[in-house]
Every structure is written in structure tokens, then in C-alpha cells.
Amino acid sequence: MAGSKDQDVIELLLEQHEQIRTLIAQVQSATGDRKRERFEDLVRLLAVHETAEEEIVHPTARREIPDGERVVESRLNEESQAKDELAELYDLGVGHPDFDTKFAALADAVAKHASHEESEEFPGLRREISAEDLRKMAGAVRAAEATAPTRPHPSAGESAVVNLLAGPPVAVFDRVRDAVRDWSRSDKSS
Numbered sequence: 001m002a003g004s005k006d007q008d009v010i011e012l013l014l015e016q017h018e019q020i021r022t023l024i025a026q027v028q029s030a031t032g033d034r035k036r037e038r039f040e041d042l043v044r045l046l047a048v049h050e051t052a053e054e055e056i057v058h059p060t061a062r063r064e065i066p067d068g069e070r071v072v073e074s075r076l077n078e079e080s081q082a083k084d085e086l087a088e089l090y091d092l093g094v095g096h097p098d099f100d101t102k103f104a105a106l107a108d109a110v111a112k113h114a115s116h117e118e119s120e121e122f123p124g125l126r127r128e129i130s131a132e133d134l135r136k137m138a139g140a141v142r143a144a145e146a147t148a149p150t151r152p153h154p155s156a157g158e159s160a161v162v163n164l165l166a167g168p169p170v171a172v173f174d175r176v177r178d179a180v181r182d183w184s185r186s187d188k189s190s
């Protein structure tokens, strides 16, 4: 089942890559309020996903995998660019005439970013990091998800928890980052 305690961080991240691809397709096929809701879901999911990677996964990869410095720098640049584009899209709004074209560019960049991680970063982590440590690192993803639920919800917009995190991407990313840092501190002190 999704989110099982036994999943390690790479399994969780791969599952989220699939969810990201699905949500992107949903934004592209929806209209009106539904499109806005799916776009906000995507902002939350990317906040959870990229923040857990930036705080926990990339720093480990930088230290441990072959050519880690170069691989991680490229991934961080891609993530930073995607964040800027998300903020721009949010400000435009889903109803703006330029939204679909700009969103298509973001979708393409995010898909390439995910496949770079899958080919250049995750295999190295699997080789270099113990199964137990990879399972521990999954805690970062769960801490982030606790702040910003990313599972598809049946009646979008009706959950108070979900609504709390509907807002500008910069604010959503900041909230999730705080949660992952809290997790990281409590993990190290225990």
C-alpha cells in the first residue's frame, strides 16, 4: 500500500514522481475551479517532494555518490528554476491566456528533472547507502507530507488541512521546509 512504513526514501520518491506526472496531466486536461485545485495540489506535492530531496536526499547524494557534487548542483538548479516558474504560474492564475503555454514548459522541465534523478542520482544512492538508512530517510518525506497532504482527496477543497496550505508556492515551500527541518533535528537528537 502507498506510504507503507517499510518503504524506503527512494521508493517513496519514485511513487511521488508518478503522482507528479498524473497531477500534471490533470492540470492540463481540467478547466475552471478544478484546474485551479489540481494546480494547487501540484504545488503542494512538489513542495513536499522537492523539499525532502533538498534537505535530506541531495546532501547525502552529494557526499556519497560518484560525481555527487556535479549531479546534485544540476538537480538543485533545476529545482530552483521550477520553483520560480511555479510562483510565476500561481501569480498568472489558471485562467490567464498564457497559463497553458507556460505550464507546458514547466511540465516538460519537471519531467526531465525527475528522469535525471532516476537515472543519475537514485541508482547511486541505492548502491552506496544502507537499506536501513534509506528507510530512515523516508521519515523526511513523511514529515513533509504531514504538513501538506499529497494523496488525492475525494472532495478537493473541503479539507481544512488542505486549505491551510493553499497559497503562494513560496509560502507553501517554506512551511514544508520548516517541517522537514524539525524532523531532521528531532531525528538527530533521538
Ligand SMILES: [Fe+2]
Pocket (backbone or CB within 6 Å): 049, 050, 053, 075, 079, 113, 117
Ligand atoms: Fe527533485
Ligand SMILES: [Fe+2]
Pocket (backbone or CB within 6 Å): 013, 017, 049, 053, 114, 117
Ligand atoms: Fe524527485
